[in-house]
Amino acid sequence: KIKETADHLGIQAYLVGGFVRDLFLRKSSQDLDVVVEGDSNSFANQLIEVVEVHKVVQHHQFGTVKITFRDGTHLDIAGSRWEEYDFPGALPTIEESNLKEDLFRRDFTVNAMALCLNANRFGEVVDFYGGLRDLQQGEIRFLHNLSFIEDPTRMIRAVRFACRYHFKIAKVTREAINTALQANVLLKISKERFTEELMLILPEQAYQKMVRELAAFGLMKNWFGREFAWNLAESEEEVKDWDLEKKWLGLLISLENDEIRAVLDRLAFTKSMLKHTLDYVAVRSKLRAAGDCPQEGYAALFGVKEGIVDLLKKHEDLRPLIESYQQALQNLKMTIRGSDLLAAGIPEGPEIGRILQDIHLAWLTGKISDFEEERNYLLQ
Numbered sequence: 114k115i116k117e118t119a120d121h122l123g124i125q126a127y128l129v130g131g132f133v134r135d136l137f138l139r140k141s142s143q144d145l146d147v148v149v150e151g152d153s154n155s156f157a158n159q160l161i162e163v164v165e166v167h168k169v170v171q172h173h174q175f176g177t178v179k180i181t182f183r184d185g186t187h188l189d190i191a192g193s194r195w196e197e198y199d200f201p202g203a204l205p206t207i208e209e210s211n212l213k214e215d216l217f218r219r220d221f222t223v224n225a226m227a228l229c230l231n232a233n234r235f236g237e238v239v240d241f242y243g244g245l246r247d248l249q250q251g252e253i254r255f256l257h258n259l260s261f262i263e264d265p266t267r268m269i270r271a272v273r274f275a276c277r278y279h280f281k282i283a284k285v286t287r288e289a290i291n292t293a294l295q296a297n298v299l300l301k302i303s304k305e306r307f308t309e310e311l312m313l314i315l316p317e318q319a320y321q322k323m324v325r326e327l328a329a330f331g332l333m334k335n336w337f338g339r340e341f342a343w344n345l346a347e348s349e350e351e352v353k354d355w356d357l358e359k360k361w362l363g364l365l366i367s368l369e370n371d372e373i374r375a376v377l378d379r380l381a382f383t384k385s386m387l388k389h390t391l392d393y394v395a396v397r398s399k400l401r402a403a404g405d406c407p408q409e410g411y412a413a414l415f416g417v418k419e420g421i422v423d424l425l426k427k428h429e430d431l432r433p434l435i436e437s438y439q440q441a442l443q444n445l446k447m448t449i450r451g452s453d454l455l456a457a458g459i460p461e462g463p464e465i466g467r468i469l470q471d472i473h474l475a476w477l478t479g480k481i482s483d484f485e486e487e488r489n490y491l492l493q
């Protein structure tokens with residue numbers, strides 16, 4: 114339909130960016146980027162008439178249209194454009210331009226290829242900058258010397274793509290990263306953009322490798338406050354099932370609580386990521402304060418997700434307490450449920466949670482060891 118719309122309007126349309134790269138790498142992608150040589154809005158309006166779409170968002174400021182289809186596929190349509198940066202690391206402002214210039218404004222050669230969609234040139238590869246060669250050689254290469262000065266977040270992207278595809282960062286590109294770093298361009302990356310890049314790294318399978326590589330370049334210090342020493346030794350296979358929260362908290366293992374708070378100040382996290390991190394810091398403090406006292410330690414661990422408890426166990430000083438907690442959990446035979454308390458006439462509300470926690474703790478610390486004692490405890 115994109116093809117028909119382009120032909121109908123008599124304008125050129127191209128698939129560009131990551132979709133083209135992944136097509137040549139035989140990987141599938143649900144994100145399609147299309148550049149049209151002309152007005153993206155009228156193109157999108159015509160397309161919407163002939164295809165069934167789930168959602169359409171028009172960004173007039175950038176001249177882009179984002180369409181979501183019912184099967185979850187995303188289509189971004191942009192007019193071929195020239196991006197000017199007010200300052201490095203800021204969002205781009207846009208002027209009209211042609212495809213070659215549009216592609217030149219992209220980050221790496223492998224991301225700067227296009228596939229023509231018009232019927233008479235359907236499938237024709239447009240590769241001005243050697244993207245195919247770099248794909249074959251497995252190299253991430255910038256498009257020009259000022260690339261990282263223009264947009265320093267590309268340094269992080271370079272590491273992400275290199276690690277994801279097991280590619281190398283081309284020598285000239287590595288040198289340009291080091292030159293840009295010497296010119297302190299990292300200071301120009303806004304909180305928001307670094308956080309966005311971080312949130313793109315966490316879901317990646319090779320996230321540990323990416324973080325290590327970023328640290329090796331000196332790309333973490335600005336946010337983590339010091340040279341990043343990461344001692345999580347889990348294999349890719351082991352961290353595969355970790356959720357974003359656990360992967361993020363895993364990065365903080367070697368940091369003290371005040372350092373973690375300082376990291377949070379340098380990021381623009383969502384409320385929920387912020388809360389997860391502060392909760393983690395709070396539990397860690399309580400566990401440290403608990404020392405050898407199971408009562409306090411177990412209370413601090415109440416309700417903490419299993420995965421996070423496992424993460425806390427990485428701290429050697431906390432391990433004995435946490436291991437005894439996990440052991441006690443295995444032997445827990447608590448029978449009382451919230452519904453029993455409701456049936457006994459306790460009104461719905463926080464009181465129920467408090468009583469349940471109390472009984473739970475009494476079981477874990479051995480104050481209750483059978484059903485009889487549980488009932489008596491409740492009657493007290």
Ligand code: ATP
Binds near residue numbers: 132144218221
């Ligand atoms: P992924 O598979 O991670 O989604 P992608 O290449 O599709 O990778 P996007 O962030 O969706 O990544 O970007 C789409 C395209 O936009 C890229 O392929 C690249 O051509 C261009 N692009 C994205 N970010 C930048 C940037 N910071 N500088 C220049 N070009 C960029």
